Amino acid sequence: MSNRPPDEFLAPSLQHHYALFVIRKLLLQTITNQRSKLKGTLIDVGCGRMPYRGHLxxxxxxxxxxxxxxxxxxxxxxxxxxxxxxxxxxPFDNDSADTCMATEVFEHLPNATEVASEMYRILKPGGILFLTVPFFWPFHEVPYDEYRYTPFSLNRILQDAGFSKETITVGATGGWLATLAQIITHVITIEVRSPRTRNRLKRISIPLINWLLKRDKPPTEFTNHSMALGLYVIAYK
Incomplete structure (x- = not known):
């Protein structure tokens, strides 16, 4: 039996990936929920180490x-x-892709509308765009951390890129309780200096993290006082 820890993207666990567990779990859940909509030639923009390739x-x-x-x-x-x-x-021809995706990439782009326009260009008519972005998240990959988007800014950017308003759907990957769970894991990991205290707080907090995630309700409408840990978009050309 392998002693290799579970994959942080495909099998996130509180024991092995405490600080990133919430975001990894909800991203995997979102990708899994949207996977059946994706089709044909899929181009993963900003793919990193391509953790979701086999899953997709x-x-x-x-x-x-x-x-x-x-x-x-x-x-x-x-x-x-x-x-x-x-x-x-x-580097692809016009109308050459059936699906474009970008998971946790657009927050690093200084030229989001330009890139969205390129994705629109290479999609075939009827092709699908799938992307995710964080909303509540600390600075990361500094200094290449550019933006945090709202549902309204994502709608505007994609319309400016060529997508019709009627074809764009924006959803939340997590709500208030998921955001609180993520805050707890980050605070304990980053701000608690004593390893002994940090490990103790991690153990104590695990039931609370699971409780929060079980009861979390991502917003289905974005109104005053709504909260989203992250956002996802489905749009059609």
């Missing part, structure tokens, strides 16, 4: 997967992407 291609409607990322990314030391790009123009 369990959907037989996805016939090929192409991971695209920037040269020099630390994620590529062991897993280079299929295709490199310059962060501006995607």
């Amino acid at each position: 291609t369990k959907n037989p409607a996805i016939t090929s997967y192409i991971g695209v990322d920037w040269p020099g990314s630390p994620y590529h030391a062991s897993t280079p992407p299929d295709v490199y790009w310059d962060g501006k123009m995607l």
